[in-house]
Amino acid sequence: MMMKNTMRAFPVLALLALFLIPMAVHNPYYVHLAETILIYAILLFGLDVVVGYTGQVSLGHAGLFGIGSYATGVLILAFKASAPFLLAISVSIGVTALFGIVLALPALRVTGPYLAMVTLAFGTIIRILINEMSFFTNGPEGIKVGKPVLLGHKLSEAEFYYVVVVLMVLALVVVDRIVKSHLGRAFQALRDSPIASDCMGVSVYRYKVYAFVISAALAGLAGSLYAFSEEYISPDTYNFELTILFLLAIIMGGRKTRSGALIGALIVVMLPSLLSDIDLFRKIATTAAVVGVAASVWTLLKRRSTVREIAVPLAAVIGMAVYSWKLENITDWRLTIFGLMILFVVYYLQDGVVGFFNAVVGRREELAVDAEAVAAAALLFNGEHNGEQRGEVNKHVLRAKRVLMQFGGLKALNQVDLEVLRGSVHGLIGPNGSGKSTMMNVLTGIYRPTDGSVEFDGKAISGATPSAIALGGVARTFQNVQLFGEMTATENVLVGLHHTFRSNVLDVILRTPSYKREEQRAREQAAAILDFVGIAEFANEEARNLPYGKQRLLEIGRAMGLNPKLLLLDEPAAGLTAPDIKELIAIIGKIREHGITIILIEHHMDVVMSISDVVTVLDFGQKIAEGKPNAVQSDPKVIEAYLGSSANEAVAAGASAGAGGA
Secondary structure, three states, X not given: OHHHHHHHHHHHHHHHHHHHHHHHOOOHHHHHHHHHHHHHHHXXXXXXXXXXXXXXXXXXXXXXXXXXXXXXXXXXXXXXXXXXXXXXXXXXXXXXXXXXXXXXXXXXOOOHHHHHHHHHHHHHXXXXXXXXXXXXXXXXXXXXXXXXXXXXXXXXXXXXXXXXXXXHHHHHHHHHHHHOOXXXXXXXXXXXXXXHHHOXXXXXXXXXXXXXXXXXXXXHHHHHHHHHHHOEEOHHHOOHHHHHHHHHHHHHHOOOOHHHHHHHHHHHHHHHXXXXXXXXXXXXXXXXXXXXXXXXXXXXXXXXXXXXXXXXXXXXXXXXXXXXXXXXXXXXXXXXXXXXXXXXXXXXXXXXXXXXXXXXXXXXXXXXXXXXXXXXXXXXXXXXXXXXXXXXXOOEEEEEEEEXXXXXXXXXXXXXXXXXXXOOEEEEEOOOOOOHHHXXXXXXXXXXXXXXXXXXXXXEOOOXXXXXXXXXXXXXXXXXXXXXXXXXXXXHHHHHOHHHOOOOHHHHHHOOHHHHHHHHHHHHHHHHHHHHOOOHHHOOOEHHHOOHHHHHHHHHHHHHOXXXXXXXXXXXXXXXXXXXXXXXXXXXXXXXXXXXXXXXXXXOXXXXXXXXXXXXXXXXXXXXXXXXXXXXXXXXXXXXXXXXXXXXXXXXXXXXXXXXXX
């Protein structure tokens, strides 16, 4: 309780400390240094949305930062005086947001190191353009920018510092509200599994663009404030080293935290100064080595780590201290040291300083929901779906006609027809490589069929995007579990409920009553769904920490959040123990009772045959049998597909012998 109260009071104390800095520190240099840290923090709030939440590695934010600065600088040149402050920051935000859309376009097609290279090229091109377009940007000479004029008064250094504090706090609140909303959950879903996100109705394209635009807008705001703060801007400021520093700041401070961005900003500002003074660097490196040795001894005595775990990081800090005394000039080694620091943090401090602290104190945010409201949601959930669908059990909910899926010369599906009755459990079986999962991917839009058509509820869905198909009423699970590992069980289901939100970004930022109602209602529904699949006790546990059987159930629960008419289960019993399979069969039965149609792909024949109304068998991409489970089990083509021709001949011979004996 004491720790919780301390954590709640910390933001208030931190804000008070920020406002007291100009009063307590009379040296303008240190006030300006604090001001720069806060400006960089604004940019890092935005960069964290892209890097920390959506998992996109962007090395172009130094370029966006430069665009924001030069948008303000060019306005000042145009006005031939100090441009109106609010106009300048508004233009910088707007222009940089447009460039954010441009930067987002490559992210729709490439990921990982390829995206990093594209964004790095973007930043380099922006710097070259700023340098060469002297008719517009004043080229290498740069642009002089005075302190802004606000309400007819030119701000002093201390007064501008307070403006920066206010804007930093506003940026922090805006970003914090966005990432803790359904928008933030969509961003995180993109990071863990873009395919699963699309199949939950969360458009990968749309939300990647949203993330880059929000991030770019904050970079534009930071760039504009930086221009006013420095009172001079030039192309050399927005170089590759600054890009690396921004990325290092996010990694070291801790992704997915606003406090991590603030710590990262401190690193961005202080590290270049540290690495320009060889004497200071030696002192800090030596101190770090001493602290490292003491901490290692303490952890070994407390048995919190092993010699093997601490050997490499301890050797690294000691090596850095020893090597610092052999260096005569540190300037030429700055980028090398930056790179080594990034590698060290990635391997040994993956969640940054804030993540390490949270792990030590065991801090976890748990949002409570009203128990009575959850019970009401559970009753609604158990009662919805469908008396009317049960009455339409003889109508087809899905028709696939002559579906051909060809990869080069390989026909994964060859003229396959599939008709699924509404309200039924339709089994889809076949040996490995028979085309079952390919059919699943065609039905959910991940693959566009080479030929043929797919109709759902009387409407053609061939060629539609996975998110559009999901929002139309088709939900699925995956052969290999595709949960959002860093999100809790509740948050995973909330992604499935993403379609229930109608609030826009402005509603989220202002926390309007309508948005609050939507969030509360969604959380109640999520709790009801978790109870429905039997994992309510794991509501606040990260999905990656759940037992495998519970992960399978969570994936089904997340799919149920879409309120589907058709649920596709891709080998849900794979890897489960006998008790887990029994629990799974019971849940499938409950889902069917809701009138939800189910297509079940499964290798456990006892599961398929016990709960399926109709079974379709595929082999080498072709449909070889379809009918009632008992009829399919005794079909010679099915026996041959699973057991080979010799087994089929033996069965036939046995049948003949029995007939002769009779």
